[in-house]
Amino acid sequence: MxxxxxxxxxxxxxxxxxxxxxxxxxxxxxxxxxxxxxxxVDNYAQDVREHVRIGSKITETVKGKLSLGAKILQIGGVKKIFTQNFKAKEEEKLLKVCQCYLFTTAGPLAGLLFLSTERLAFCSERTIKVCSPNGECIRIHYKVGIPLERILGARESENVKQPSRKYIVIVTDDNFEFWFMGFLNHWRTIRHIQRAVYHV
Incomplete structure (x- = not known):
């Protein structure tokens, strides 16, 4: 060669x-x-399963989601729902909205979690019955509004018996805790909240 x-x-x-x-x-x-x-995709599918599983019955959960979707369309979008329910100021900007559950002593309450430049707010999907001491009952939406400057932190927690059930715990400056669960995208939501609280 x-x-x-x-x-x-x-x-x-x-x-x-x-x-x-x-x-x-x-x-x-x-x-x-x-x-x-x-x-x-696996994490998202697991979050969707958990979101649906938290509701009392799957048919009730689906009906609630359809009803919420119709209400959002009827009112004109989630921004209008936020503005109407929480009297948002003109300069307040809505950063993120997600479906979740607020954990209460009576059990999980389905609704929308709003994150704005000023606050973290929750409004229930359905109305709840509230009775006054004199016996009069009215139906109202369960609402929570927390100014961002009052939030000390947002942390993750999980149910020891059901590790797939993850919570986002909001701690305020008066040592009150709000537990949110059933997010469709748990990780992204907590990052948004932590970023908003950090920038206040």
């Missing part, structure tokens, strides 16, 4: 190794990306 054909074979072998390592690198990158996507 002459030296030019040996050089040609050496160059070909070198190109093959470079090409092969390039392909392996790309393949590893694609597999890594796919693994992350699968993990996100």
């Amino acid at each position: 002459n030296s030019s054909s040996e050089r040609s074979m050496a160059v070909s072998a070198s190109r093959y190794r470079e090409s092969s390592s390039f392909i392996q690198s790309k393949l590893s990158s694609v597999i890594g990306s796919m693994s992350k996507i699968v993990e996100r």
Whole structure:
């Protein structure tokens, strides 16, 4: 074999190794990306299952979600619901809205959690019955409004018996805790809340 054909074979072998390592690198990158996507989809599916499971009956949960969707459309969007229910100022900007449950002593209460530049607020999907001492009863939406400057922190917690059931615990400056659960995207929601509280 002459030296030019040996050089040609050496160059070909070198190109093959470079090409092969390039392909392996790309393949590893694609597999890594796919693994992350699968993990996100799995987490989201788990959050959806948990969100639906918290409700008393699946039919009631679905009816509630459809009713909420119709109400949002009828009123003109979640921003209008927030403005009407919490008397938002003109300069207050709505940052995020998500469906969740507020954990109460009577059990979880489905509703919308609003995060704005001024506050964290919750409004129940359905009205609750409240009776006065003289016996008169009215139906009202259960509402919570917490100014961001009163929030000391937002932390995660999980149910020891059901680790898939995750909570976001809001602690205020008067040591009161609000427990929210059943988020469709638990991780993203807590990051938004923590970021908003940090920037106050």
